[in-house]
Amino acid sequence: MMNRLTIDNRKTAKPLSVQNTDRIKDKGFGDTFNRAVKKVNDLLNNADNSIEQVVNGNLGIQEGMLNIWKADTSLRLLLQARNKALDAYKEIMRMQF
Structure with a gap:
């Protein structure tokens, strides 16, 4: 059960402001895509290091497979983004001005 004090405090609570001073300023699609390529x-x-660690017994098979799965999924997503960008570029080049 809520008392009056709790309800009053909710009314005066202010939302937290997010300060994004460390945010990287995007200069365009190329910068964003380059960062994605570096991340992948x-x-x-x-994933390569994880394979070596699993073979040496320093890392569990589950963790190693998870790292490989992350890398594989990220690479597939990046390739799809590249394909879509190339398709859009080709479509623009076919336009008549």
Whole structure:
């Protein structure tokens, strides 16, 4: 059961403001895509390291497979984004001005 004090405090509570001072300023699609490529590359390198660690017994098979799955899924998504961007570029090039 709520008392009056709790209800009054909810009315005066202010939402938290999110300060994004560290946010990277995008200069365009190319910068965003380059960051995505670097992230996928990092995930692929992490998957390679995970394989070595599983073979050496330093990492469990579940964790190693999870890292491989993340890298595989990220790479597939990146390839789909690339294909869509190329299709859009080809469509623009076919336009008559």
